[in-house]
Amino acid sequence: MEITVIRKVFTGESTISDYSVNGVVSGFILEDRDRGLTTEMPLSQIKQLKVFGKTAIPNGRYEIAVNFSNKFKKFLPLLVNVPGFDGIRIHPGNSEVDSLGCLLPGTERQKDRVLNSRKAFSALFSQISAVIKKEKVFITILRDEETFAAFAAAEKPVH
Secondary structure, X not given: OEEEEEEEEEOOOEXXXXXXXXXXXXXXXXXXXXXXXXXXXXXXXXXXXOOOOOOOXXXXXXXXXXXXXXXXXXXXXXXXXOOOOOOOXXXXXXXXXXXXXXXXXXXEEEOOEEEOHXXXXXXXXXXXXXXXXXXXEEEEEEEOHHHHHHHHHHHOOOO
C-alpha cells in the first residue's frame, strides 16, 4: 500500500497537503511548518534547521508500522526511521498545535487547519489496518517545489 502526500499550502505556522492512497485522492494532511528538510540532507543539517515541535518531517519515503502509543493509549500508525525525529505518527488533530511533527488527516481544509480529522483518520487507519499484516505500507512525502519556493522567498526580508 502506498500513501502519497503532496505538500501544497505553506504558511509560517503549518503545511497542508493533498494525500492519496494507492492513487485515489483521499483528503488533506496538516503538519507543522515545512522548513525545507529532505531525507538526502545530513542529519546534522536536519537538526540545525529543525525547531522542536514546529517543524514538518523531511520529504521522503517511510515505512509505516502500527503499534501502541503510550501518549495516546491506543494503536496508531508510526512512521519508521524519520531522520532527526522520533515518534512521528498519523493521528487526529486540527491544527499545528496538535501535531509536534505528526501528520493530521482531514476531509476539508482552512487556513492552518484541517476539519473532520477523526473521520478522516478513521478511514485512513482502516485502510492501513486492512493490509498491514499482509503487505508493507509506505508513505511518500513530496513538496510542490514551485509553491514552496514562492513561500520561502516571501518569508525572507528584502534588503
